[in-house]
C-alpha cells in the first residue's frame with residue numbers, strides 16, 4: 260500500500276542490496292524508483308553462490324545484527340516457497356577450531372558438530388548448519404518481479420558523479436556496490452575477486468564450505484542451472500575474466516572434497532568482484548536526504564534484509580524529526 264504524502268525514494272543500483280532496499284521501502288508505503296546502470300542479472304549479485312554466511316564484511320557487531328535479521332527472513336521466505344530460496348544442510352569446515360562467532364545468532368539446533376567420520380582428511384572440526392541457500396539468478400528475478408508488481412519503476416541510467424543523485428525528487432539510497440568507488444571517490448572500497456566453476460547439475464550432492472584457507476575458500480552448491488564450485492578471495496583484482504590455472508585449482512580442491520564431481524562436465528566459469536570495505540557504509544549524509552548503502556563484501560545476501568530495515572529506519576527517523 261502506498262501512503263499519501265510520503266516522499267519519493269530513488270534507489271540507485273539493482274543488485275541484491277538495491278532490490279531488497281527498494282522492496283522494504285516500497286512495502287513500507289514509499290513510492291520507489293530504481294535507477295541503475297545494469298539490470299539484476301548483469302550484476303555481481305548474479306555471480307554469487309550464494310549461502311547465508313557472514314564473510315569478508317565488517318563491523319562485526321552490526322554484521323551480526325544484520326545477518327541475524329536476514330537469516331530469519333530468508334528462513335521464512337524458504338518456508339513460504341519463494342523461488343531461489345531454500346534451507347539446506349550445509350557442511351562447514353571452519354578456519355578456526357571453535358564454534359563460528361555467528362553461531363549464537365542461529366535458532367537452537369541449527370548448528371551441530373559433524374561426527375569425525377564425516378570430516379575430510381586433515382580436518383579436525385566441522386559443523387552441520389541449517390543455512391539459507393540462495394539460487395542467485397532465480398532469487399534476483401523474484402525480487403525484481405516483486406518490485407515491479409508493486410508498481411515500482413526501473414530506469415536504466417549510469418550516474419557519473421555524486422551531483423547526479425536526483426535529490427530534488429526526494430530520498431536517494433546509493434546501492435551501487437563497487438560502483439561507489441568511482442561515483443563517490445571512495446578509495447576505501449576495493450574488489451575482492453571470486454572465481455567459480457559451473458558443472459552439469461546432479462541431484463544429491465552435499466552443500467559445503469571449506470574455510471580452512473580463507474584466501475581460497477572451497478565451496479560446492481547446487482543451483483537450478485548447475486553445480487557451483489568455488490572459489491577464491493583475491494583482493495584488488497579488477498578483472499572479471501577467469502584464469503585457467505585458478506579454475507583448475509578450484510576444481511581440484513572441490514573434487515577432493517566431493518569426489519562425485521569428477522564425472523561432471525564443466526559448463527562455464529565466472530568471476531565477480533565483491534565490494535569490500537573496512538566497514539559497510541550504511542549512513543545518512545547529515546542534513547541531506549542521501550543514504551549510502553554499499554560495501555557488503557562477501558556477505559550481500561547474508562546482510563540484505565537487516566541492512567534494508569536499517570535504511571527504512573533512517574528515513575523514518577529523519578521524516579519525523
Ligand SMILES: Cc1cc2nc3c(=O)[nH]c(=O)nc-3n(C[C@H](O)[C@H](O)[C@H](O)COP(=O)(O)OP(=O)(O)OC[C@H]3O[C@@H](n4cnc5c(N)ncnc54)[C@H](O)[C@@H]3O)c2cc1C
Nearest residue numbers: 272273274276296297304310418436438453531559560561
Ligand atoms: C564469487 C562470489 C561469491 C559470493 N558468495 C556469496 C555468498 O555465498 N553469500 C553472500 O552473502 N554473498 C556472497 N557474495 C557477495 C555478494 O555477491 C555481494 O556482497 C553482493 O552482490 C553486493 O551486492 P550489491 O547490490 O551491493 O552490488 P552489485 O550486485 O554489484 O550491484 C550494484 C548495482 O549498482 C549499479 N551501479 C553501479 N554503479 C552505478 C552507477 N554509477 N550508476 C548507476 N548504477 C550503478 C550496478 O549496475 C548494479 O545494478 C559473493 C560474491 C562473489 C563475487
